[in-house]
Amino acid sequence: MTSTPTIADVAAAADRIRPYVRRTPILSTEVDGRPVVFKLEHLQRTGSFKLRGATNALLSHPLPERVVTASGGNHGLAVATAAASVGVPVTVHTPDFVPAQKAERMAAAGAKLVRHPEMAEVFAAALEEGKEPGVRYVHPYDDPDVVAGQGTVTAEIVADAPEVDSIIVAVGGGGLASGVALAADGRHVVAAEPEGCCCFNAAVRAGEPVDAPVDSIAASGLGANRIGTIAFGLLTEAKAQSVLVSEEQIVAARDRLWEEFRLAVEPAAAVAFAALLSGEVPGERPCVILCGANTEWSPS
Numbered sequence: 151m152t153s154t155p156t157i158a159d160v161a162a163a164a165d166r167i168r169p170y171v172r173r174t175p176i177l178s179t180e181v182d183g184r185p186v187v188f189k190l191e192h193l194q195r196t197g198s199f200k201l202r203g204a205t206n207a208l209l210s211h212p213l214p215e216r217v218v219t220a221s222g223g224n225h226g227l228a229v230a231t232a233a234a235s236v237g238v239p240v241t242v243h244t245p246d247f248v249p250a251q252k253a254e255r256m257a258a259a260g261a262k263l264v265r266h267p268e269m270a271e272v273f274a275a276a277l278e279e280g281k282e283p284g285v286r287y288v289h290p291y292d293d294p295d296v297v298a299g300q301g302t303v304t305a306e307i308v309a310d311a312p313e314v315d316s317i318i319v320a321v322g323g324g325g326l327a328s329g330v331a332l333a334a335d336g337r338h339v340v341a342a343e344p345e346g347c348c349c350f351n352a353a354v355r356a357g358e359p360v361d362a363p364v365d366s367i368a369a370s371g372l373g374a375n376r377i378g379t380i381a382f383g384l385l386t387e388a389k390a391q392s393v394l395v396s397e398e399q400i401v402a403a404r405d406r407l408w409e410e411f412r413l414a415v416e417p418a419a420a421v422a423f424a425a426l427l428s429g430e431v432p433g434e435r436p437c438v439i440l441c442g443a444n445t446e447w448s449p450s
């Protein structure tokens with residue numbers, strides 16, 4: 151059984167990770183005349199919120215001899231960076247098809263990369279290595295220390311913009327969304343997912359976590375095929391609203407963030423804004439978490 155963290159764990163995580171992560175700013179603005187708050191977490195070190203959970207996972211226990219994880223992207227970069235900050239060697243199992251830029255950044259952060267043809271093998275190899283003595287396997291989302299770390303994003307929103315009454319968050323395996331449910335202090339929680347990969351929505355319909363297909367432009371961030379057990383419990387308890395968005399809505403939301411606000415985010419982060427634009431989100435002052443910026447960038 152995976153234990154469920156508490157709001158006290160989020161507060162402890164905030165103290166623990168403070169020296170290693172940025173306190174990201176908020177931007178209070180209007181969208182089509184409606185007051186909206188953006189949490190600019192895409193400005194986090196490594197380009198995503200993942201650094202918070204990874205750092206908290208490493209600092210919550212005596213430091214391991216080695217860290218291992220499975221990732222094709224932001225989580226791997228976050229674990230590599232967190233491990234480098236505390237001086238622990240790290241292995242990231244990754245798929246052969248990992249984008250070259252992401253592989254280079256993980257290697258530059260000091261990670262040893264082990265490549266495998268399929269994602270199933272990536273996870274199997276990381277889990278196997280994680281059983282070795284002195285090795286800490288850091289799960290991308292279904293780990294109480296990771297969830298508590300991700301909860302610090304919402305703790306900052308609540309502290310910096312207490313007037314926010316609903317919080318919109320993109321869901322992959324649900325680590326970030328679990329943190330919202332934990333730290334939102336009664337605010338309305340909106341779990342936004344692409345129609346093509348929506349494991350939280352599938353779990354809500356089935357009444358329990360189930361496998362769901364993964365096919366979306368946002369799959370590199372949101373491509374978990376099953377919602378985490380911690381996330382399913384916390385999001386259910388928080389009565390989170392599930393909102394699905396199409397590929398067209400995601401691309402339009404990403405483009406609008408750039409055109410109107412000069413905010414450059416990756417598709418996974420545009421999913422939450424797409425949910426806001428869908429008109430399905432209630433609230434006088436909603437907050438959209440912009441959770442990542444690791445997108446290809448080609449300067450002209």
Ligand SMILES: Cc1ncc(COP(=O)(O)O)c(C=O)c1O
Pocket residue numbers: 198200224225290291320321322323324325326327370371372374416418419441442443
């Ligand atoms: C940018 C971005 N947003 C959202 C997510 C989904 O996070 P979670 O698995 O905690 O739901 C990820 C996961 O890698 C991500 O990289």
